[in-house]
Structure formats: C-alpha cells, structure tokens
Amino acid sequence: MSTETTSTVAHLGIGDRFRLWxxxxxxxxxxxxxxxxxxxxxxxxxxxxxxxxxVGTDFAGVLAQFGMYALLAIGLNVVVGQxxxxxxxxxxxxxxxAYTVGLLTSPDSPWNQTDSWLSQKWAWLFALPIAIAxxxxxxxxxxxxxxxxxxxxxxxxxLGFGEIVRLLADNLTTITGGGRGLxxxxxxxxxxxxxxxxxxxxxxxxxxxxxSGVAWFWLSIVLIIVVLLVVGNLQRSxxxxxxVAIREDEDAAxxxxxxxxxxxxWAFLIGASIGGLSGAxxxxxxxxxxxxxxxxxxxxxxLVAVVLGGQGNKLGVILGAFVxxxxxxxxxxxxxxxxxxxxxxxxxxxxxxxxxxxxxxxLIFRPQGLFPARQKLxxxxxxxxxxxxxxxxxLTRPTSDETTxxxx
Amino acid sequence: xxxxELKDMSVAYGRIxxxxxxxxxVEEGELVTLIGxxxxxxxxxxxxxxxIRPISAGSIWFDGNDISKMKAHERVLHGVIQAPEGRGVxxxxxxxxxxxxxxxxxxxKTKAEHDATLGRVFELFPRLEERKSxxxxxxxxxxxxxxxxxxxxxxxxxxxxxxxxxxxLAPMVIQQIFKIxxxxxxxxxxxxxxxxxxxxxxxxSDRAYILETGEVVTTGEGKALLADPAVKQAxxxxx
Ligand SMILES: Nc1ncnc2c1ncn2[C@@H]1O[C@H](COP(=O)(O)OP(=O)(O)OP(=O)(O)O)[C@@H](O)[C@H]1O
Ligand SMILES: [Mg+2]
Numbered sequence: 277m278s279t280e281t282t283s284t285v286a287h288l289g290i291g292d293r294f295r296l297w298x299x300x301x302x303x304x305x306x307x308x309x310x311x312x313x314x315x316x317x318x319x320x321x322x323x324x325x326x327x328x329x330x331v332g333t334d335f336a337g338v339l340a341q342f343g344m345y346a347l348l349a350i351g352l353n354v355v356v357g358q359x360x361x362x363x364x365x366x367x368x369x370x371x372x373x374a375y376t377v378g379l380l381t382s383p384d385s386p387w388n389q390t391d392s393w394l395s396q397k398w399a400w401l402f403a404l405p406i407a408i409a410x411x412x413x414x415x416x417x418x419x420x421x422x423x424x425x426x427x428x429x430x431x432x433x434x435l436g437f438g439e440i441v442r443l444l445a446d447n448l449t450t451i452t453g454g455g456r457g458l459x460x461x462x463x464x465x466x467x468x469x470x471x472x473x474x475x476x477x478x479x480x481x482x483x484x485x486x487x488s489g490v491a492w493f494w495l496s497i498v499l500i501i502v503v504l505l506v507v508g509n510l511q512r513s514x515x516x517x518x519x520v521a522i523r524e525d526e527d528a529a530x531x532x533x534x535x536x537x538x539x540x541x542w543a544f545l546i547g548a549s550i551g552g553l554s555g556a557x558x559x560x561x562x563x564x565x566x567x568x569x570x571x572x573x574x575x576x577x578x579l580v581a582v583v584l585g586g587q588g589n590k591l592g593v594i595l596g597a598f599v600x601x602x603x604x605x606x607x608x609x610x611x612x613x614x615x616x617x618x619x620x621x622x623x624x625x626x627x628x629x630x631x632x633x634x635x636x637x638x639l640i641f642r643p644q645g646l647f648p649a650r651q652k653l654x655x656x657x658x659x660x661x662x663x664x665x666x667x668x669x670x671l672t673r674p675t676s677d678e679t680t681x682x683x684x
Numbered sequence: 685x686x687x688x689e690l691k692d693m694s695v696a697y698g699r700i701x702x703x704x705x706x707x708x709x710v711e712e713g714e715l716v717t718l719i720g721x722x723x724x725x726x727x728x729x730x731x732x733x734x735x736i737r738p739i740s741a742g743s744i745w746f747d748g749n750d751i752s753k754m755k756a757h758e759r760v761l762h763g764v765i766q767a768p769e770g771r772g773v774x775x776x777x778x779x780x781x782x783x784x785x786x787x788x789x790x791x792x793k794t795k796a797e798h799d800a801t802l803g804r805v806f807e808l809f810p811r812l813e814e815r816k817s818x819x820x821x822x823x824x825x826x827x828x829x830x831x832x833x834x835x836x837x838x839x840x841x842x843x844x845x846x847x848x849x850x851x852x853l854a855p856m857v858i859q860q861i862f863k864i865x866x867x868x869x870x871x872x873x874x875x876x877x878x879x880x881x882x883x884x885x886x887x888x889s890d891r892a893y894i895l896e897t898g899e900v901v902t903t904g905e906g907k908a909l910l911a912d913p914a915v916k917q918a919x920x921x922x923x
Contacts, residue, residue: 514788517784517785517788518788520774520776520777521774521777521785521788524774524775524776524777525772525773525774525775527736527768527772528768528772528773528774529785530735530736530756530757531734531736531756531760531765531766531768531772532760532785532786532788532789532835532839533757533760533761533788533789533790533839534757534788534789535755535757536757
C-alpha cells in the first residue's frame, strides 16, 4: 500500500500531499505541530503581522468574521461537499440562528426574554443552544419534503427557502422589526473590569490587546475545533460512507442498503445546526441583525467558499472562507501595494465581480477546488478518460488469454 | 414455497404501464432468466423487485413475506441484492471501497467472515484484486461489471438480481462472466438474470421467462426454450 502511494506522489495536489505527510506523523507529533499552529493563528490579531494586517478595518474583526464564515463553510460542506446536495439557501439557516438569538434577547423584540427568565449576563449563552435547536428543526422541516427531490429541483427549492426567510424577517415588522432590524442583542458578559465595563465580548470593547474582535475570533476557533471533531468523526463513520455513496450514485446507494433519505436528512440537519451556530455567533458579535445581511448573494458567497476551497475537504473550505472574507478587507483602505498605487476601496467594492471571475477560472482549470478532498474521490474529466483508456487497453490486450482461461 | 414470487405485478411510469400484471416465481437455488426485446420491461421489473420503483398493482413475495411496500434498503437487509443495469459502480471510490459498500447494510459479524467473502470475490474476479486501489470510475466496462457483481456478492445475497451483466462486453469476457454466474449459482445462490444474450442465458438457466411489451408471453425450461422455434426466431437470430 505504502509503496503504491509514494510512487504516485508526483501526481498529487497540495491537499493530498499535505494529507499524506500529516497521516504519516505520529499522534504526539501531530499535536506538537497542530497546537502551536493553532496558537499562532489565534495570536494573529494581536501580533498584527505588517503585510497581513488590514488597514481600512479592524483586523481582529475581520478574523472574527472569518471564524463565522469558516463555520458556515464547514456546515455547508457537509451538505454540498459530503452528501452532494446542492443547497443554495444556506443563508436561511444563518439567518434563523441569528434571529433566534435576536428575538430572544433584543429589547426591540416582542419575544425578548432578558427581562424575565433570561438574565442579561447569561442570555446569549442560553439563547445559543435554542438557536441551534430551532435551526436544526427548520432544517428538518425544509428537508423532509424537499430531499425527495433531486439535483436541480433541490437547488431551486432551497434557493426559495433562503429568500422566504429573509422576506419574513423583512416583512414581519411587528416581530422582527422589519428593515430596522433588532438591536442591542445579548452577548456573553465575561471579564468585566474598569477598562472593559461591558466585558471582552461587547462590541464596545476596543481595549488592546484583547478587543471584542479578538474575543469573538478565539471563541469561534474553539467552536470550529469542536465542530471539526464532530464532523470528522461523522465523516469516518458509517454515516460518512453513506454520504459519499449518495453523492456518487443515489440509486446505487439505495440498492446497497443505504437509507438514502434518512442520511440526506441527517446531512441537512447537521449542516443547518452549524449554520445556526454561526448565525448566533454573528448576532452576538454585532449585537444587531437586519434582513439585508441574509440575502441570496451571501448564500452564493458561502457556496463560493466551499467550491473555492475544495468540496468535501474540511480544511480546504476553511481556507476558502478565509479567502472570501479576508481578500476584500485586505484591499479596503489600501492606497498602494508593493509600491504600486492602487485604489483598494474600489477593488473591495468589486469583490463579487472578482469572486465570479475567480470561480470561472477555477472551474475551468481546477474544478475540484484549490484543496480538493482526496483527489481520487473527485477525479474526473481528462484524468478519468486517460486512466480509463489505459485500463481498457490493459483489459483487451496482454491478459486476454487469462480472461478466456478455462472457458473451453 | 418459492423464494421470490411476483403476483400479477404491474409497474407504471406515470400513466404508461411498463409492466402489466406479470407473474414470475423463482425457487430457492434456481437460476432463472428474463429475456425480452429492448423496452420490454425487464429493468423495470428488476427495479420493482429491488424496491427503487413502486409497483402499481399486484404484489411481491420474498421468502413467504409480502415485501411490496418494503423500502429498498430494507429489502437489502433481507438479502435481495441487485447488480444494476449500467453497473452503478461508485465512480470515486476505489475497488475495495466499492466492495465494502456492498456489505454496508449486511455487516459482517466477524473479520474472518469478511475476509472469506472478500477472498471468494477475488477468487472469482482476480482482476479486482489486482486493481483494488484503482477508482471505480476509471475501470473498464468489463471490470466495472465484475466490480458490480463482486460488490453484490459482498452483501451475501439470498437472491441475486443481475441486470444485463454482459452488456457492452467483448465475447470472451461475456463467456467468462457467464461461467462465473453459473459458478455463483452452483455454490447455492439463487439468481434472477436479465439478458439480451439469449443463447448463453437460456443454455445455462433452469427456467426462463420471455417478456414482450410488459407481459410474460412464454415460460419454460431454459433448454426447452432454446429449442422453441418462435424463440429461436425472435431472440436467437435464427430464421
Ligand atoms: N423513468 C422512466 N420514465 C418513463 N418511462 C420509462 C422510464 N424507464 C423506463 N421507461 C419505459 O418503460 C419501458 C420498459 O423499460 P425497461 O427499462 O424496463 O426496458 P428493458 O426491458 O430493460 O429494456 P433494455 O433491454 O433496453 O434494457 C420502456 O418503454 C421505457 O421507455
Ligand atoms: Mg434494461
């Protein structure tokens, strides 16, 4: 086995090489490499490396947003990358998570609970599991009828779902505040001190080194690790194998005894919960939700993160999320880059154009994404053609005497 | 009691009935063949037996139980296993992973049982062992067919449904596939086979049914049908 894999290393992409290298490390070594790496990432907003840091906006805030997008990408990747279900309305779950926290804890909401059983101090933390549960249930409600549909139909229905959620938020004015949104949403109140009267997580905390952005970034790193462990375990389990089978050939999967509908629903539900978690984080961080945050273009953006990073690869999609969030912010406010004068704000404004172009270029030259899941799992196009021809030739030529062997 | 019994089974696509009240029985240990022209309803029948196509009338009985309403994946648990037309190999999974998917629902109780079954599959199809880490999608047509049958065997079928296993294969490979089908049947597995290759199929099967536009028109012993002038003319290309 090992000889086979090393002999093919030359054809492997970055993702595969990294995986080979990583898998070859012993457990303690993996920890010894992984932990300092994560710590380094976590310290980025404090170190503010000269070239990396953003100039037009708070670097820590950008990283916090990246953390939330990374969660979204991981969740959407379960649905799209692992189970192969094209969900164009994923933003709907993000919205439901955010609005659940908002409705439960904003004084603008008729359902505000912070003046009754939810103490202001713990309100966000209590609202979090409720938000996840409600999002999971909405995933179930959307999935039960629609997961019987396939391919394009599913994509269209989910697209509609995303829009319906946004339109509800926009039009149920008496509950959601409509276009004015919900403000003063609860956030975790931790580490109150003289210099930080409302704690680390308050949007008002801009006391270096641990600003509000840093606190939210760190919290999201912890949640990302937890979610990755859960999703990774699922992926390696029977559930994960069922998802791959469904993605590759749903009928064949059913014939192999995979309860396809059940597992599709699971993928939907897990994806939705992660989206809800991210939404709840978002609501707490900005303490304010409005419908326009949850429009379709954002749904598309999440999908771009997944496709860009490499569908099916958990770490790849996190990088995808980073690109999506970081690049526009990198250009924001920049007037020169490596000595070349640029209008960074304009470039950032045209981000959708650039992402669109990047996606087209990517799909032409590297359809499997920048960091694809195990390459052979997604091998298609020319590679398959070449390999298939080789196999066909091998079958018809030298071994034809073996195939006729004992058949008289 | 037959292992499989279709009682006046009909299957419709929308308002069009592709299969119209057919009755077919397969006894334990038999090799039974279904032959018929293109579009006669053979694949439809197989899909209905597997449960991926609902039936519109009649019933399906397996091992004495009415399974007409049972979900496809539950039928697998009972041992109704199909190697589908067009093979249905998982293109991105390796040969070994494809084979393991065969045992997805019917999990092996012991490692020894797993190894023995896999060993048996590799014995029947040495090619699969040679190429066990190649991805399914890059296998040649014949190899994919072997993989589809091997994968079905990994589920330890009580009834093996084979839909046109010889489709698109070179004559020599067809010979080999048929030999293996007979071998599988001889070792005790009941088989319902759909074939265009009537000569081979009829000469090797215990009994056969001939399907025409969704109805059974003739049935009898394989060898007897081979001698039937009408069959000869329609399916063996003999005037
Ligand atoms: N999904 C479908 N929707 C509508 N009609 C269908 C569908 N699948 C099959 N049919 C029709 O049902 C009839 C029987 O098809 P079936 O696939 O069972 O034929 P077959 O006997 O397997 O043919 P072949 O030998 O070509 O594989 C055909 O007329 C076909 O056009
Ligand atoms: Mg057919």
